[in-house]
Amino acid sequence: MSKISLRNNNRFHFNSRRALANVVTSAIILSAVSIMGVAMLGWSNSSLTTQKQAMEETFSTQMNKINEDIIFENVWFSTTCPGNCINVTLSNVGTLGLNVTQMTLIDRTTLEELQIFSYADAGIVSSGTFSTNATYSWTSGEDIGIIVFTERGNQFTTQVIAP
Known part of the structure; x- marks a missing residue:
């Protein structure tokens, strides 16, 4: 009986290690995705701001030419x-x-x-x-x-x- 319980304890011990590895891996993946998302959002905002400024300058120049x-x-x-x-x-x-x-x-x-x-x-x-x-x-x-x-x-x- 002690062998079975020991086996069950080992099995339980191994399963808890696997669950811990899955949680850590998931946390690392979520962190990486979050960091990449923030970086992409920052890049797209700066890109849009640059394009908006260029369009405003073009519009202003063309309007000044008309006047x-x-x-x-x-x-x-x-x-x-x-x-x-x-x-x-x-x-x-x-x-x-x-x-x-x-x-x-x-x-x-x-x-x-x-x-x-x-x-x-x-x-x-x-x-x-x-x-x-x-x-x-x-x-x-x-x-x-x-x-x-x-x-x-x-x-x-x-x-x-x-x-």
């Missing part, structure tokens, strides 16, 4: 500059200030670039104007296109014929 507007107030040709020149006066009729970065003169017949003028400090406040003398050796009757580029990437065009 930019220039009209050509006056384009006149002069021979009193050192050589021939073209004076261009621009008005900002948009709701935002803008910066003119480049003005390109093109031949309207051949679409060849005649001259490029770059500007670093050509800011125009809303309802303000900007005037520049562009030295270019124009000839009478020449059909010239003027393209003005802004810092936000907009371009505004007009065409004139030299007197």
Whole structure:
């Protein structure tokens, strides 16, 4: 009788060890899954925040481009500059200030670039104007296109014929 009880005690002892191993293993797996879940949640939140910020910047930039507007107030040709020149006066009729970065003169017949003028400090406040003398050796009757580029990437065009 003592052998049977001893056997039963050993069997009981082994079963309790197995149950303990299952509990520890389950706890380790649950901990690992919890840690990975928290890490994935943090990563997805930061990824979504980055994408949200990029979308807001794109939307803001595009809206600012829409609100930019220039009209050509006056384009006149002069021979009193050192050589021939073209004076261009621009008005900002948009709701935002803008910066003119480049003005390109093109031949309207051949679409060849005649001259490029770059500007670093050509800011125009809303309802303000900007005037520049562009030295270019124009000839009478020449059909010239003027393209003005802004810092936000907009371009505004007009065409004139030299007197």
